[in-house]
Structure formats: C-alpha cells, structure tokens
Amino acid sequence: MSDSELPAELPRAGRPVYLNLLAIRQPVPAIVSILHRVSGALLFLVGIPLLLWAVQHSLASPETWAALRASLAHPLAKLLLLGLVWAYLHHFCAGIRYLLLDLHIGTELTPLRQSSYAVLIVSLALTAVVGARLW
C-alpha cells in the first residue's frame, strides 16, 4: 500500500489502517464463518418466503400440489432450490460446529481447521445428494 492510498482521516494509533479483505488469503474457518452469514441472509431474504409459499401451495389442494411440483420441475427452479438447500445445509452444519465449539469441543487450531473443511465438504456433499434426487 502506498501512502497516497491512506485514508485522509488517520485512525487512533496502533489501529489497523486499511485491510483489503479480498487481497488477504482467508483461513478456512473464516470462509466457513462468512458463508454462515451469507447463507443466513439468503435464507431470510429468499428462503423463508419461498418456503412459506411452497408449503401453502403444497397443502391447499391436490391441484396446487401438482402445480407446485410442475413449477419445481423447471431447471431454473431446481437451480434456485438447490442454492437454497445448500444455504440451509451449510448454515445447519456450520451451526452444529459452533454449538460444539461452545461446548469447548475441538477448539485447538488443527481440529478447528479440520472441522471447517468438514462443514464445507459435508454440506456440499449433502447438496449433491439432494441435487441427484432432483434431477
């Protein structure tokens, strides 16, 4: 970073001046953490209303059930559904990991990294299982 890029208003002494998060190679637990946020926000904004809409139509009548199944057969709908399924599964797995950490299980550096990889892999694998059933 050159001096010209420093913010005009200097922060208090000792504080980091500027961190380009995209230029830093993030550790795996950090990636799991930010994906926990992203997936959570996605579920709030898209997942919940879509789920409510789907449950409503699935229950209303055999006709709306069939119509719902038909609209979910569209490839774009499947893709959207798969994205939300991933968001749910990642949020679920990462959440279980945080609950275990709260119980002081796996708080050393190596298990922290291993469990982060496990969260990424397990949620993707389960998403793939759902995807295989969808297609």
Place this chain on the structure above:
Amino acid sequence: MVARIIVGAHYGWKDWLAQRATAVVMALYTLLLLGIALYEGGIDYATWTGLFAHPAFRIATLLFGLALLWHAWIGMRDIWMDYVKPAGLRLTIEAATVLILVAYLAWLVEVLWGPGR
C-alpha cells in the same frame, strides 16, 4: 435525573443463548421432518396433508416458525449492525426486518390455521 454511563444494553449474552436455543429447536424439527420422510419412504399429497392435520405437528411447526423468527432477527440485526453505519438508515432497515419477520409469522399462522385449512 440520574446520570448514567451507558456501557451496553447487556442483551448480548441473552441473544447469544437465544441464538443457540432456537438453533437446537430448528435442528430437532428438521430431523423430525427428515425422519418422517424416511419412515414414510417419501412424501405424497395424502401423507403431507395428513401430517398437517395433526394439531401436534401444526404446533411443532409453529414452534419452529417462532424459533426461526427469533433466530433470524438476531442474525440479521447483527449483520446490519456490522455493515450499516449511519444510525438512521440502520434503524430503518432493522424496523423493516422486524416487520418482514412478523409478516412471515402471520403468513405461517395463515397457512397452518387459515380458512384454506
């Protein structure tokens, strides 16, 4: 008037606990639903509506909805607090979040106990 030094609202630990308790409720509901689907060997219209005909299942679903509402509020508020710095804008967004969540809840009640049921 008593002069007070405000050092925090002390809701942090309550929210921390609530976030975990609500997560456990939702995880249990998810496993229950998964267990039912596996037990039934897939879900068709008859099993699905039969399930929601049980008052106990509707109540369990409402509990899931309440846990989700609370959980999503804490999570979204934390996100807004971290990224939206202007207080007026943040309060507006937070108020909108509350309204959306309450609307979601009303929608769920409508689905579970509405005239269509």
